[in-house]
Amino acid sequence: MPQTLPRTMTATEILTALVSFPIFGGDANLEIVKWITDYLEGYGVAYQLVYNEDRTKAAIHCRVGPATDGGIILSGHLDVVPVAGQPWNTDPFKLTLIGDKLYGRGSCDMKGFAACCLATLPHMLEQPMTKPVYFAFSFDEEIGCRSGDLLAAAIRDHYPETPAGAIIGEPSMMVPMVGQKGIMVYTTTVTGSQGHSSRIKEEVDAIHEAARLILWLEGKMDRLIAGGRIDDRFTPNHTSIHVGKINGGTAFNIIANQCSFDWDYRNIPMDDADEIFAEFEAYCEERKTVCRKIYPEFDIVHDAMHPPVPPLDTDEDAKIVKLVQRLTGETQTGTVAYAAEAGQFSNAGFPSVICGPGDIAQAHRANEFVAVEQLERCQQMLQKLVAHLS
Numbered sequence: 001m002p003q004t005l006p007r008t009m010t011a012t013e014i015l016t017a018l019v020s021f022p023i024f025g026g027d028a029n030l031e032i033v034k035w036i037t038d039y040l041e042g043y044g045v046a047y048q049l050v051y052n053e054d055r056t057k058a059a060i061h062c063r064v065g066p067a068t069d070g071g072i073i074l075s076g077h078l079d080v081v082p083v084a085g086q087p088w089n090t091d092p093f094k095l096t097l098i099g100d101k102l103y104g105r106g107s108c109d110m111k112g113f114a115a116c117c118l119a120t121l122p123h124m125l126e127q128p129m130t131k132p133v134y135f136a137f138s139f140d141e142e143i144g145c146r147s148g149d150l151l152a153a154a155i156r157d158h159y160p161e162t163p164a165g166a167i168i169g170e171p172s173m174m175v176p177m178v179g180q181k182g183i184m185v186y187t188t189t190v191t192g193s194q195g196h197s198s199r200i201k202e203e204v205d206a207i208h209e210a211a212r213l214i215l216w217l218e219g220k221m222d223r224l225i226a227g228g229r230i231d232d233r234f235t236p237n238h239t240s241i242h243v244g245k246i247n248g249g250t251a252f253n254i255i256a257n258q259c260s261f262d263w264d265y266r267n268i269p270m271d272d273a274d275e276i277f278a279e280f281e282a283y284c285e286e287r288k289t290v291c292r293k294i295y296p297e298f299d300i301v302h303d304a305m306h307p308p309v310p311p312l313d314t315d316e317d318a319k320i321v322k323l324v325q326r327l328t329g330e331t332q333t334g335t336v337a338y339a340a341e342a343g344q345f346s347n348a349g350f351p352s353v354i355c356g357p358g359d360i361a362q363a364h365r366a367n368e369f370v371a372v373e374q375l376e377r378c379q380q381m382l383q384k385l386v387a388h389l390s
């Protein structure tokens with residue numbers, strides 16, 4: 001550790017340092033990675049970096065404790081969402097205590113959890129742990145959980161022992177969350193022909209065709225609901241399919257040769273994301289066959305914004321749920337409406353629970369904060385985890 005860092009730092013001091021890095025989803029992140037790895041090195045903890053392709057970003061993982069089965073992964077992301085256009089009352093990258101709340105971008109979502117993990121490190125090293133803890137810090141979570149799969153696989157493949165589960169420290173007011181919807185985001189682009197609007201029956205108008213596809217998507221959502229695909233643990237309690245942006249055409253009297261639209265679906269665990277997409281593609285193929293008879297170059301192309309983010313559906317009776325309930329003293333569980341990396345860790349073989357400090361209602365907005373009390377509760381959970389593993 002550099003000489004300038006104190007030997008032990010409080011969670012608030014660490015959070016102050018982490019918040020000072022304005023690293024958004026998509027940005028290079030090696031500066032914040034260096035701060036954390038310097039901190040780990042200061043305590044003699046060996047770590048691994050998992051880079052993106054051009055090595056401008058890295059996720060970090062490390063083991064604290066012995067190489068034995070049954071350890072627990074503590075996972076969080078280091079990127080934050082932008083602040084542009086938001087009316088902040090304080091400098092978003094200078095953690096500011098007002099009353100009993102700490103204000104700053106990422107204080108709640110979710111550098112607060114990482115700060116609690118790092119602040120508990122000295123305690124972890126002092127205790128005679130018989131099972132390990134793993135830190136797992138990712139990048140680009142905020143633009144579609146782009147490194148969660150990579151990081152979870154790296155942990156599975158790197159360590160000879162098998163961790164028993166993962167706690168994903170997204171804001172949940174320290175209540176264990178056992179479910180999350182999946183998400184997929186696409187841009188679909190329709191290429192039609194062109195000409196005078198009066199020739200609509202001789203040409204293919206991309207807007208008309210895009211409209212058909214959009215109504216098909218809405219109809220698919222309605223068919224799922226009508227077919228009883230309902231999960232009352234979630235609000236809303238069904239898979240949502242939604243078009244949020246559309247772009248196309250030149251003028252009222254010109255056949256539109258292009259139209260694109262952005263859409264997402266957020267699937268409840270019982271609905272398979274790939275199946276929904278495959279069915280949509282089959283419908284697109286039908287339309288291509290029809291339209292290419294009129295205009296052979298007619299096309300429909302889909303661009304995924306990111307790989308699918310899988311849903312989370314951890315059994316209420318799973319050991320990791322019981323453990324986190326015991327550690328937090330919370331008897332209830334819940335589900336979250338936001339996307340997170342928990343489904344990715346779960347799919348990699350680590351049963352997962354979302355549980356972290358702060359309220360998601362404070363995330364992604366101006367004057368984001370985490371209550372000091374929430375950071376304290378998180379550190380208590382981690383200390384109890386260390387005792388449980390000792």
Ligand SMILES: [Zn+2]
Pocket residue numbers: 077109110141170171
């Ligand atoms: Zn988050």
